Amino acid sequence: MLRLNNIHAFYGHVHALRGVSLEVPKGKIISLLGGNGAGKSSTLNIISRLIQPKEGSYELEGTSMLRKSAGEMVKHGVIQCPENRRVFPLLTVEENLKIGAYIRKDKNIKSDMEKVFTYFPRLQERLQQKAGTLSGGEQQMLAIGRSLMGKPKLLLLDEPSLGIAPILVREIFKIIKEINDEGTAILLVEQNAHMAMEISDYSYILENGRVALEGNSKDLKDNDEVRKLYLGA
Numbered sequence: 001m002l003r004l005n006n007i008h009a010f011y012g013h014v015h016a017l018r019g020v021s022l023e024v025p026k027g028k029i030i031s032l033l034g035g036n037g038a039g040k041s042s043t044l045n046i047i048s049r050l051i052q053p054k055e056g057s058y059e060l061e062g063t064s065m066l067r068k069s070a071g072e073m074v075k076h077g078v079i080q081c082p083e084n085r086r087v088f089p090l091l092t093v094e095e096n097l098k099i100g101a102y103i104r105k106d107k108n109i110k111s112d113m114e115k116v117f118t119y120f121p122r123l124q125e126r127l128q129q130k131a132g133t134l135s136g137g138e139q140q141m142l143a144i145g146r147s148l149m150g151k152p153k154l155l156l157l158d159e160p161s162l163g164i165a166p167i168l169v170r171e172i173f174k175i176i177k178e179i180n181d182e183g184t185a186i187l188l189v190e191q192n193a194h195m196a197m198e199i200s201d202y203s204y205i206l207e208n209g210r211v212a213l214e215g216n217s218k219d220l221k222d223n224d225e226v227r228k229l230y231l232g233a
């Protein structure tokens with residue numbers, strides 16, 4: 001479905017991506033792993049067209065996306081859930097969810113909100129609460145819920161487990177799997193390599209803006225180098 005080939009990206013003089021190539025097949029969960037500053041968020045920002053590559057190609061379902069705007073990517077069903085669970089703190093839970101559907105003109109917004117509540121019942125209980133007063137874990141649920149309101153074909157998740165208690169992380173990963181089971185492809189950026197490899201089909205490990213290793217998540221989990229460097233084993 002999505003294919004990046006030899007993507008280079010710069011921030012001023014910082015050469016953040018140095019030839020990233022990766023694929024997300026339809027309906028799969030792919031994880032994008034690596035340490036701080038490896039280029040994970042930059043790769044997602046290329047895919048959602050928040051930043052522009054200097055070189056390389058980017059195709060979605062066989063069509064080049066290099067000339068598309070970030071807004072057009074949302075219309076194509078490519079939706080990014082940003083790092084640090086960014087929600088609109090002064091707006092209510094309900095208003096945040098509605099913003100996720102801003103680009104849509106259809107009338108299913110109410111039923112899709114109900115769908116979000118089946119994944120995250122807590123959001124329904126807190127519908128009129130200001131998002132800024134939610135706990136960190138609840139804000140992460142809201143950020144994911146808001147992304148779902150855009151009806152993603154491809155959901156880009158940037159570190160959904162960051163700063164969240166382990167028990168809630170497990171719950172969020174379970175829901176990510178459920179979202180995928182209903183047909184949404186997911187590109188999952190994670191520092192929690194162990195959990196990410198558990199639920200993904202294939203993994204890429206970035207280092208200094210390059211793919212250092214890739215493979216079926218099952219195989220990578222048993223790879224000695226990966227275990228030493230990324231799984232703390």
Ligand SMILES: Nc1ncnc2c1ncn2[C@@H]1O[C@H](COP(=O)(O)OP(=O)(O)OP(=O)(O)O)[C@@H](O)[C@H]1O
Pocket residue numbers: 011012014016034035036037038039040041042043083191
């Ligand atoms: N807006 C920016 N301006 C300048 N440099 C940037 C900017 N955003 C990212 N960078 C640099 O690009 C490189 C890749 O950053 P990126 O945010 O993609 O890493 P990451 O893998 O997501 O890291 P983390 O796990 O810390 O979120 C880093 O060296 C970072 O300092």
Ligand SMILES: [Mg+2]
Pocket residue numbers: 040041042083158
């Ligand atoms: Mg990042």
